[in-house]
Amino acid sequence: MATVILLRHGRTSANATGTLAGRTPGVHLDDHGRSQAERAGDRLAVVPLAALVTSPLERCRETARAVALRQAGKPRLLPDKGLTECDYGEWQGRKLSELARLALWRTVQSNPSAATFPGGESLAQMQARAVDAVRRRDAAVTAEHGAGAVWLAVSHGDVVKSVLADALGMHLDLFQRIQVDPASISVIRYTADRPYVLASNTHEGNLSWLVPSPSGKGRRPKAGHGAAVGGGAGPSGP
Template sequence: MPVIVLLRHGVSSANTAGILAGRAPGVSLTDQGVSALRNTLRMLPQQRFSRLLHSPLLRCEQTALIAASTIAADSVAAVDDLIELDYGEWTGRSLKELGGEELWKTVLERASQAHFPGGESIAEAADRAVSRVRTVVDELRTEERNEEEQRNRSGDDHEGKASRWAMLVSHGDIIKAIIADALGMPLDDFQRISVAPGSFTVIDFSGPQPVLTAMSVTAAGLSEGSTPGGGGLR
């Protein structure tokens, strides 16, 4: 009964400045971002996690450390597959300015065809992130089976099945791509999804198909941004 919680990093200095941070170093959480994140983490439906994986970028590392102080995680590790898109020459530019680029329309309407100059494509980023989620789900299922077999051998009559949860801390577009895949949506439609900074999303992988049970949950609600669900490349 694996369940994945996707946690977007809290509000960062780039979020408040309207900058596309990408993989630029030194982008950290704001004080407001830290406070809002702590409040949101109290709303999690689960407090015990088999693992806590995060993007190696500073803002996700900070978010993961805050999460680790709130939940119980058997292991914590940085994972390159969860890193932000490599926006190449777009890195560090203002979103307002980027809105005038010819590529912007492709990013919004045909994401699967978008490749950032000097960086990677949205499809490449989606593939690596989705592949990591599938690997984690397979690992959790194996752990559940092993635990169940051990219970059977020991004669433990504990009712119910073992359930494993994992938390993945990443970035807006990466999380949106994972959600789109879970819902069976074409990548070209992933801009219809929005996840707020510091929000969590829950996907249940216990059945034959993934089930999205919660998305972009924050304690602060719309106060974290001017649009429902937060932001992204819009």
């Protein structure tokens, strides 16, 4: 299967002021967030992306454009509603400091699989549609470009955390243990055996090790071979 790079959008004014933006329209990257998106684009410039898929919300599309501008050929952005922000319902637009005083906040922290936002969706529903979107798109990229292909999904903090939790085999109740910062990069490779989480919440570092070799092969887990006992030799690049 192909390799997916998960990129959270850069910082917004809502993030900076502790406001839960949710699906509120018109939430854009702030100056710091634009710089973060540009740095992520610089890191990814060396990796030829077979597809660039994004949540339809503005902050993700702006982040995705910063990446596309640094890619050879300027790939087209493909919006996918499956990657959109959680529907926080009545929580949307409220301060986190205010929400932290509600009983549901404790459920979100300690038992998120039981959390449903009033007037919105549950965290379990969010995870199900996000994982489905990523796995569906990964299969399509593999079918079109081959198993050595690399593609990008730009999404939101809780969405990326839920996809990583699924790949790690973690129950949703443990997903709050995962940190996903604005403009951070995480990497998953799906195989017939299992998903492999190759990186999580990274901000710096050379990503040339993700570039497919000319033969489409490389030192990556292969279906049927399983995980390398002892850890293996790792990628041949930096």
